[in-house]
Amino acid sequence: MPRQLGDLEDAVMTRVWQxxxxxxxxxxxxxxxxxxxxxxxxxxxxMDNLHxxxxxxxxVDGRAYRYTAVSTRAAYSAxxxxxxxxxxxxxxxxxxxxxxxMSAEQREALRDAMRIVLPNLHGAPxxxxxxxxxxxxxxVADEPTDEPAGEAADDAESETGR
Numbered sequence: 001m002p003r004q005l006g007d008l009e010d011a012v013m014t015r016v017w018q019x020x021x022x023x024x025x026x027x028x029x030x031x032x033x034x035x036x037x038x039x040x041x042x043x044x045x046x047m048d049n050l051h052x053x054x055x056x057x058x059x060v061d062g063r064a065y066r067y068t069a070v071s072t073r074a075a076y077s078a079x080x081x082x083x084x085x086x087x088x089x090x091x092x093x094x095x096x097x098x099x100x101x102m103s104a105e106q107r108e109a110l111r112d113a114m115r116i117v118l119p120n121l122h123g124a125p126x127x128x129x130x131x132x133x134x135x136x137x138x139x140v141a142d143e144p145t146d147e148p149a150g151e152a153a154d155d156a157e158s159e160t161g162r
Contacts, residue, residue: 002079002080004080005055005076008042008046009046009049009050011032011035012028012032012043012046012047012050013050013055013056013069013073013076014073015027015028015031016067016068016069017069017072020069021068022059022061022066022067022068023066023067023068024064024065024066025040025043025044025047025064025065025067026040026064028043028047029043047067050067051067054070055069055070055071056068056069056070057070085098
């Protein structure tokens, strides 16, 4: 499972993901230099490290390498969320807490994703078209537990410090 990228690794990968094409160290360097002072060798080392870690693949192009992302930012984000969620001792409460932190735009993205995923799940509950995040949260986090639903929500709130 992936570990979170460091700040400079994330800055480099952001460009690789945004540009969605093979990139050189020089291209990334020039773009990064718009925001910060950074050496060519630093960017080269970071990109080599990302290659060694399996985030990018590279191919020789003359005397340089061209780097391409192995997966998307969405896949990276999903893997991080899955990793964090898998470490919870109460996955339903963790989901409730996570959904409670979402902005209106994020809740709409969740509804869109659920519209795609739910029809493919056998016996999946119907997704409300206008029920809001609370109803979607109850459906997504509806996992058999020994606790009443209210206690799971209370646990989720205490885990987030609310």
